[in-house]
Amino acid sequence: MAKSPAKSLSVEPPVTNRERPNEPKRFEASKEQLLEFYRQMLLIRRFEEKAGQLYGLGFIGGFCHLYIGQEAVAVGLQSALDGEKDSVITGYRDHGHMLAYGIDPKEIMAELTGRAAGISRGKGGSMHMFSTEKKFYGGHGIVGAQVSLGTGLAFAHKYNEDGGVAMAYFGDGAANQGQVYESFNMAELWKLPIIYVIENNQYAMGTSVNRSSAEDQLYKRGESFRIPGIQVDGMDVLACRGAAEEALAWVRAGKGPIILEMKTYRYRGHSMSDPAKYRSRDEVQAMRDNSDPIEGVKKELEKLGVTEDQLKPIEQEIRRAVNESADFAEQTPEPDPAELYTDVLVGTY
Amino acid sequence: MAIELKMPALSPTMEEGTLAKWLVKEGDTIRSGDILAEIETDKATMEFEAVDEGTLSKILVAEGTDGVKVGTVIATIAGEGADASAEPAAAQAPKAEAPAQEQKAAESDAGEDGGPKKADSGTKQLASDKAASVADPEVPAGTEMVKVTVREALRDAMAEEMRADGRVFVMGEEVAEYQGAYKVTQGLLDEFGAKRVIDTPITEYGFAGVGTGAAMGGLRPIIEFMTFNFAMQAIDHIINSAAKTNYMSGGQMRCPIVFRGPNGAASRVGAQHSQNYGPWYASVPGLIVIAPYDAADAKGLLKAAIRSEDPVVFLENELMYGRTFEVPKLDDWVLPIGKARIVREGKDVTIVSYSIGVGVALEAAETLAGEGVEAEVIDLRTLRPLDKETVLESLKKTNRMVVVEEGWPACSIASEIVTIAMEEGFDDLDAPVVRVTNEDVPLPYAANLEKLALITADKVVAAVKKVTYR
Structure with missing residues (x-):
């Protein structure tokens, strides 16, 4: 049988001789680190499954965008950040990023059910959650807004000379918004410390990347602004973490912004009301079977001798925490009617 | 014949400016496109470019002169290779004018054909600098x-x-x-x-x-x-x-x-x-x-x-x-947000306005005072949160109200004030509240149409007469 020509797997060489970040290496995690990745990703998965269930039962209203399938991205990237000084901002698919930041699942779930104990006191909902304490700046419902806002956070880091880096997540859909490029331009012009993370889950609601993007290799979208980009396997938490290390090294060295395109996949519809008829069930199943990020970590753990039995207590603990958050979110009271008028303005005039 | 160079207008509202610098001197040969001088106003600085060619014969306004009125002859050019008798009269040949702006100025100076006056604009009827006749209570007594x-x-x-x-x-x-x-x-x-x-x-x-x-x-x-x-x-x-x-x-x-x-x-x-x-x-x-x-x-x-x-x-x-x-003159002059201000006191009618409309309202109030109508003028200053209290207090006193707004009528601040008067001041009203706003059209460019579209003090006076049944 004739040999087929060797196919290069590496990304095309850069077109210019400008300095580029190194090709990221897959992160070499210790057993403890791997177990922590596994725990966080499983927490997101189980939490989102529960949220989907509560939505079906009518406890959660409005829009609810689940992160199932994309867990490796938030967990891998955020594990590399310095929680003391770095800031994170994202769009409306934000539950996973908050859980990856160690925010109490009860507060998140209670926000989803619109209760006073929710992280936004029930006034934000699924798409509008924040934790200034954790430097998590939302949770924004307008597609692409977080890119300019995140660039502003990076501006503040530079202005304050606090050594912090902003990480702004957005999807392949938002990557076509004009303000993304306005922000890219300013970020590179002013060498702002920001990592732009394009979570390419391949569908902007129902429109595939190929149907919406003239340049579908989204990591290249910064080229005309001289922002380097790296394409990353977003289904592999170790690849995600490795890319984050490289991106952080670049940004912390004062070299300006960088783009990470995370190739990932969402198993569920765009939101709970999306039947996802635009793709085949086989496509989704193939992803689940071959590329599931949690199964991937499990395999890594197996290599280190961690058995299925040893993982059981972690899974049980997560189930317990998620169930507890759901019970809490169902039972804790709605906001006091007087809350309707609070928080409109900070000052009294 | 000499070509006159006139002080150009850098903008439609410019009336005078500073001749900051001459970049040429008498006797220089002038080519079309040469930069002749720098003109300044408080808003902008601009280079004054030659359109006509010839020899700069005379500088009439020295550099550094302030307050040079638009249209003033600032220099003359002797036409290229010709004496006065060989040139047609400049006035009949607009091409013989210096810069483009100046041509416009010259035309309108002359214009008795019903065309627009020099750099005319409907905004002239807005740009009042009428000062408040009531001291701001926030200013401590005796402040310089x-x-x-x-x-x-x-x-x-x-x-x-x-x-x-x-x-x-x-x-x-x-x-x-x-x-x-x-x-x-x-x-x-x-x-x-x-x-x-x-x-x-x-x-x-x-x-x-x-x-x-x-x-x-x-x-x-x-x-x-x-x-x-x-x-x-x-x-x-x-x-x-x-x-x-x-x-x-x-x-x-x-x-x-x-x-x-x-x-x-x-x-x-x-x-x-x-x-x-x-x-x-x-x-x-x-x-x-x-x-x-x-x-x-x-x-x-x-x-x-x-x-x-x-x-x-x-x-x-x-x-x-x-x-x-x-x-x-205070080290730290800070005003409260959300507080309207009475800028003129009166007892017969309340005129509510904000921003540039306040000047128009004050001008109207002055005219009205001459006719024996004492208008109280309120400057809202903050549009959100709106100081309803000051508006309603005044209405209680005058029982009549006109709202003046340099803006469109529909869904306006004026609409909001009218609603407040209806909902919370109905018993104090002796006449329906009347709005004076811009016309409900995109603002036109033509000077005459622009004038028609914008508010004027006369319109405010007419509205006040309507609500006071005069």
């Missing part, structure tokens, strides 16, 4: 007052707040090296440096978002829009990001930011550059909206806006930038 333009007052407010708080910075198009498109930020770059006075690319949506994000990250941005017409590109961040986040986060995430710039009709710039966004922003809970009239309010309210923990839309008016008013 100094004459300051609105432009300088705004700049001083920013400079003082920037000195006091390192988190405050200014960002926008041409705010730094150009010294501000309308020179409002003049001198700030020199004092505060490029870190705090930041030129942006032309990218309103982007920098409004960057500013909003920086405010969320703990800074105190002042975002200048070259005009609020361009803020339409950025309105998403002003409303969706800045105004709503505090509420959506249950009070966790603040956004102390000021969006400022000129708003409302400017002179002869057509529909896309002439619009009052006051009613738009004032309809949004979560925003503070301020629209000052005079220099003292511009300064005191901008300082308050910068200190506010809430997002502020601060609506200035280009036509007012050059107007001079008295400003109290």
Whole structure:
């Protein structure tokens, strides 16, 4: 049988001789680190499954965008950040990023059910959650807004000379918004410390990347602004973490912004009301079977001798925490009617 | 025959300027396109370019002369290789005029054909510098007052707040090296440096978002829009990001930011550059909206806006930038947000207005006083939150009300005031409230149509007569 020509797997060489970040290496995690990745990703998965269930039962209203399938991205990237000084901002698919930041699942779930104990006191909902304490700046419902806002956070880091880096997540859909490029331009012009993370889950609601993007290799979208980009396997938490290390090294060295395109996949519809008829069930199943990020970590753990039995207590603990958050979110009271008028303005005039 | 070079107008509203510098001297050969001189106003500096060719025969206005009226002959050129007798009369040959602007000026000077007068504009009927006749109760008795333009007052407010708080910075198009498109930020770059006075690319949506994000990250941005017409590109961040986040986060995430710039009709710039966004922003809970009239309010309210923990839309008016008013000489002149001010007292009718409309209202009140009608004029100053109390108190006294707004009538601040009078002051009304607003059309370019579209003091006088049944 004739040999087929060797196919290069590496990304095309850069077109210019400008300095580029190194090709990221897959992160070499210790057993403890791997177990922590596994725990966080499983927490997101189980939490989102529960949220989907509560939505079906009518406890959660409005829009609810689940992160199932994309867990490796938030967990891998955020594990590399310095929680003391770095800031994170994202769009409306934000539950996973908050859980990856160690925010109490009860507060998140209670926000989803619109209760006073929710992280936004029930006034934000699924798409509008924040934790200034954790430097998590939302949770924004307008597609692409977080890119300019995140660039502003990076501006503040530079202005304050606090050594912090902003990480702004957005999807392949938002990557076509004009303000993304306005922000890219300013970020590179002013060498702002920001990592732009394009979570390419391949569908902007129902429109595939190929149907919406003239340049579908989204990591290249910064080229005309001289922002380097790296394409990353977003289904592999170790690849995600490795890319984050490289991106952080670049940004912390004062070299300006960088783009990470995370190739990932969402198993569920765009939101709970999306039947996802635009793709085949086989496509989704193939992803689940071959590329599931949690199964991937499990395999890594197996290599280190961690058995299925040893993982059981972690899974049980997560189930317990998620169930507890759901019970809490169902039972804790709605906001006091007087809350309707609070928080409109900070000052009294 | 000699060709006369006349002082050009750099803008439709310019009446005089400074002949800053001659770049040629008598006897020089002038070619079309040569830069002859630099002309300055408080708003802009411009090069004065030759259209005609010949020899510069005489400089009539020396460099450094201030207050040179538009249309004044500043120099003469002897036509190329010809003496006076060989040239046709300049007046019959418009081509023999010097720069393009001057040609326009000359035509209108001559024009008795019913055409527009020189650099005419409907905004002339707006640009009043009528001062309040009632002292601001916020000013301590015995305070020295100094004459300051609105432009300088705004700049001083920013400079003082920037000195006091390192988190405050200014960002926008041409705010730094150009010294501000309308020179409002003049001198700030020199004092505060490029870190705090930041030129942006032309990218309103982007920098409004960057500013909003920086405010969320703990800074105190002042975002200048070259005009609020361009803020339409950025309105998403002003409303969706800045105004709503505090509420959506249950009070966790603040956004102390000021969006400022000129708003409302400017002179002869057509529909896309002439619009009052006051009613738009004032309809949004979560925003503070301020629209000052005079220099003292511009300064005191901008300082308050910068200190506010809430997002502020601060609506200035280009036509007012050059107007001079008295400003109290105090180390820290800060006004309360959300308080209207009675700028003229009267007992027969209440005229409510804000921003440039206040001058029109004051002018009308003066005319009315001559006819025995004492009008009380209220300057709202803040459009959100609206000071209903001051309006209703005045209505209680006068029982009649006219609202004056340089803006469209539908869904306006005037509509809101009328509603408040209906809902909360009905028993005090002796006549229906009448609105005086711009016509319900995009602002036209033609001078005569522009005049028809905008409010005038005469229209206010007529409205007052209507509500007082005179």
